[in-house]
Amino acid sequence: MIVGFKGCAREVGRSMITLGSMKNKIDIVMDAGIKLGESIEYPTLSKEQLIKMHARDIIITHAHLDHAGYLPHIISNRLNIHATKPTRDLMQLLLSDYQRLQKNKSFSSKEVTLVLSRLKQHEYNDRFVVKGYNISLHDAGHIIGSSMIRAKKGNRTLLYTGDINDRESRLLSGCEMGLSAQTLIIEGTYSGKKDMLSSxxxxxxxxxxxxxxxxxxxxxxxxxxxxxxxxxxxxxxxxxxxxxxxxxxxxxxxxxxxxxxxxxxxxxxxxxxxxxxxxxxxxxxxxxxxxxxxxxxxxxxxxxxxxxxxxxxxxxxxxxxxxxxxxxxxxxxxxxxxxxxxxxxxxxxxxxxxxxxxxxxxxxxxxxxxxxxxxxxxxxIHLSAHADHQGLIRFIKKIKHLKTIFLVHGEEKKLLEFAEYLNTHKYDVRVPKLGEEFKI
Ligand SMILES: [Zn+2]
Ligand SMILES: [Zn+2]
Structure with a gap:
């Protein structure tokens, strides 16, 4: 497997990670988000490049725009979108709002409708096959319907967390623990040593x-x-x-x-x-x-x-x-x-x-x-929807057969600090830069 980091690399926003088996060919895209700021930033793959690289399937972890907001920019009849039902429903609300508020009118409500019509719903823990990969979605505890993506091909297993919260909240029961994967791609919004959220x-x-x-x-x-x-x-x-x-x-x-x-x-x-x-x-x-x-x-x-x-x-x-x-x-x-x-x-x-x-x-x-x-x-008063430093460590320690960790979706300083901490344990830890690819 080759993993490519097309966004959310040493930054929070524009999440997009690709999976493939050879160079310049994409089997699966995980998340397609934007980065909101004074101007909007997008992942490094354009609609044309995605077509050229034969990308047909995009799995969305959750509805937040930093994970799903790029979809109306790149949608076409040849793409399949995979997500849970609550993610679909929340995406309808968020993408319509994004469409109304966008300044440069780069897409219309037609594209939002197309995103929803190209969407296939999946339940947590159900298995489905995409391009020879066995895929399952697992509760991430972040917002309703939020998922982690587990992809298995041959004897390689990868887990991508999207955004996770290990703690129970008023509405959700916290992310699923104890999954097995050799490779983990994990968010690090609050991965810094000082990131301790109160109970x-x-x-x-x-x-x-x-x-x-x-x-x-x-x-x-x-x-x-x-x-x-x-x-x-x-x-x-x-x-x-x-x-x-x-x-x-x-x-x-x-x-x-x-x-x-x-x-x-x-x-x-x-x-x-x-x-x-x-x-x-x-x-x-x-x-x-x-x-x-x-x-x-x-x-x-x-x-x-x-x-x-x-x-x-x-x-x-x-x-x-x-x-x-x-x-x-x-x-x-x-x-x-x-x-x-x-x-x-x-x-x-x-x-x-x-x-x-x-x-x-x-x-x-x-x-x-x-x-x-x-x-x-x-x-x-922080009521965060993300796991903090200790929470991330608890989550990582429970993963079975884990060897390699990629840290994404966090400020560079925090991710590097967290990598240094994890490196002293038995893991091989990487903090990918934008556009980098790794063979796993
Ligand atoms: Zn989120
Ligand atoms: Zn996020």
Missing amino acids: MKKASKQLVEIINSVLSRNGKVLIPSFAIGRGQEILMLLNDFISSGAIPKVPIYVDGMIKKALKIYRYNVIYAKRELQLRILMSDEDPFKSPYFKVSRKKNKSDVLKSGPCIIVTTSGMLTGGPGIIYFKSLASDPKNALIFIGYQAQGTLGRKLVDGEKEVWLRENGKEESIKVNMPIYN
């Missing part, structure tokens, strides 16, 4: 304390979140806080995208953890349809902003756009309110500036710059 219990306690103190002084709590994955987890958590009496019964305002994805989670609850399924089955309570979840009826969010104490869960997760900006502008100057970040804040984003303690920020809109004074307290 759900500790994070919940902190959240309850902050929310209670804001609500008791009649303030509003703003929680920016990624639309898919974290958005649904935080809503489940807040609903449980209210049900158990940990926080008062206040409205929780939710954005359109987060609400739509919540519906998709509900339809696909069979892919969520057993405890949640039983809870819906055995009681009248359906946490997905909480009476506390409300939607703003106004584009300028004036209905929410004029209302009393409440919690607002909104996109984008790093305050780089979306309704989150509207809320932030109105709430920032009043120390009664508070802002809680629950995910990673990338360098250069407004979210990062706020986490770093900036008390005055400049926002640009329609060519005009506006200064915003930040008097509300800012908190950073």
Whole structure:
């Protein structure tokens, strides 16, 4: 087997890894993502190159755009897309949104429809054959329907994790452990030595304390979140806080995208953890349809902003756009309110500036710059959907027959640091550079 790294090499974003048996011929493509930033970056293989190299099958680990967003750019009638059902449903939502928001209009809704019509659904652990490879998908615990890909040909077995979370969350039961593979391609978003995420219990306690103190002084709590994955987890958590009496019964305002994805989670609850399924089955309570979840009826969010104490869960997760900006502008100057970040804040984003303690920020809109004074307290409580340093080690140690590890989907410094740690164990560890190929 030859593995090629066409993206996600020493970076987070544009995931694409190829498998083949000879040079310049691709048997399988794993993930086809984009890298969102000031401008969008794509994997190093173009649509034409993929055709030239006879690529016909693309397996998608999960719906996030850094793993599936390249599909409408390269789709044609000759491609087969393989994924789980929740990945398909979430892709429909995310790719349509991406199509609407793209600036250079490089594809239309036709391509999005074609992606979905070329998609073959597979269940976790079912085997299917692609170009002589035995393939199976395994629960990755990251978002609903997220999978790891296991590919076996002859006596070679490879496992690609996509994004994984080894810990149980409000909705999911954590990734499958103990698979067997000689070669592992694993993500390293939080692989750095210092990447230690606090337990759900500790994070919940902190959240309850902050929310209670804001609500008791009649303030509003703003929680920016990624639309898919974290958005649904935080809503489940807040609903449980209210049900158990940990926080008062206040409205929780939710954005359109987060609400739509919540519906998709509900339809696909069979892919969520057993405890949640039983809870819906055995009681009248359906946490997905909480009476506390409300939607703003106004584009300028004036209905929410004029209302009393409440919690607002909104996109984008790093305050780089979306309704989150509207809320932030109105709430920032009043120390009664508070802002809680629950995910990673990338360098250069407004979210990062706020986490770093900036008390005055400049926002640009329609060519005009506006200064915003930040008097509300800012908190950073990680509820990550990725395994941390220790979690990745636990996962790796459980893999049977493992010899070679490739580290991808992480900042270069972290991946190199993690490789150094793993090298002192019995593994052969590589941190591939963009475009590199390896025979395994
Ligand atoms: Zn992801
Ligand atoms: Zn990712």
